[in-house]
Amino acid sequence: MSLIHYTRCAVCLGKHIHPVLDAKDHTVSESVFSIWHCKDCSFRFTQDIPSIENIGTYYQSTNYISHSNTKKGIVNKLYHLVRNYTLGTKARLLQKVTGLEKGNLLDIGAGTGAFANTMKQKGWNVTALEPDAIARNEAQKNYGLELELPARLFEFGPNSFDAISMWHVIEHVHDLVAYMRQLNKVIRDKGRLIIAVPNYTAADAATYGKYWAAYDVPRHLHHFSPSSMEIMGDLHGFRLVATKAMWFDAYYVAMLSEQYKNGRPHLIRALWQGLKSNFKAISNEKKCSSVIYIFEKKLFIGPIEFQKE
Numbered sequence: 001m002s003l004i005h006y007t008r009c010a011v012c013l014g015k016h017i018h019p020v021l022d023a024k025d026h027t028v029s030e031s032v033f034s035i036w037h038c039k040d041c042s043f044r045f046t047q048d049i050p051s052i053e054n055i056g057t058y059y060q061s062t063n064y065i066s067h068s069n070t071k072k073g074i075v076n077k078l079y080h081l082v083r084n085y086t087l088g089t090k091a092r093l094l095q096k097v098t099g100l101e102k103g104n105l106l107d108i109g110a111g112t113g114a115f116a117n118t119m120k121q122k123g124w125n126v127t128a129l130e131p132d133a134i135a136r137n138e139a140q141k142n143y144g145l146e147l148e149l150p151a152r153l154f155e156f157g158p159n160s161f162d163a164i165s166m167w168h169v170i171e172h173v174h175d176l177v178a179y180m181r182q183l184n185k186v187i188r189d190k191g192r193l194i195i196a197v198p199n200y201t202a203a204d205a206a207t208y209g210k211y212w213a214a215y216d217v218p219r220h221l222h223h224f225s226p227s228s229m230e231i232m233g234d235l236h237g238f239r240l241v242a243t244k245a246m247w248f249d250a251y252y253v254a255m256l257s258e259q260y261k262n263g264r265p266h267l268i269r270a271l272w273q274g275l276k277s278n279f280k281a282i283s284n285e286k287k288c289s290s291v292i293y294i295f296e297k298k299l300f301i302g303p304i305e306f307q308k309e
């Protein structure tokens, strides 16, 4: 299998990149991947990644599901409980930052369509993209939503959307530059781009090191610090207007990380680590385990041309 080896940072194109840690794929392959760091913009990325054609096998987690025990069950149950709560929070946030009760939304990486459906219920005109066929079927079955393939993104015309959301999605996208350029094209002037990703500069990431579950190699190709995210937006015609903490992620990530580090999920220890991490983020939401970045499309973008090597 041919692997993609980066010789430059995908965010700032800097060449000062070096390995910082080796992380293991705990959910599917047990393979080890090297995570590299860019000295210029502090972006991190998984090095020597499978190509877009080959990464599908790393998403086949039937082992993980069939071997799940009751403790994994607790993690999963909590995850779904929290997800239902956060759906409402996300919907209100989107309405607030766009200043719109209703509008045109593009939700990329819609999964089984829960967020797309929530926005549709609120009267939004929602276009949702999802690569996974099983997820698309679920969305159709559960909500009657017709999700489309991500390649559709490159067919929309300019100024098509008031808002674009990517909830824990962009870290999975192979061609960051092509995506960012296209997002800027299809969103209207002053439109809002909402990107949620894990934050490796959070305290829980430091606590767990290579066991930090949100590295999730090789499915997570990119690992953002708040400043590298801001730089990426800026280089592609977006201005960072706000950041929001995702408080529940610290607990969920800590529970998985406990399992990876010690072979079993330790509920109390995970809650404690999650709490400690969130405590540090109270005064600075950019320290939270996962961060929501809200960008505004800039009215004028400079003549920046990205070239692939």
Ligand SMILES: [Zn+2]
Pocket (backbone or CB within 6 Å): 009, 010, 011, 012, 013, 014, 038, 039, 040, 041, 042, 043
């Ligand atoms: Zn960089």
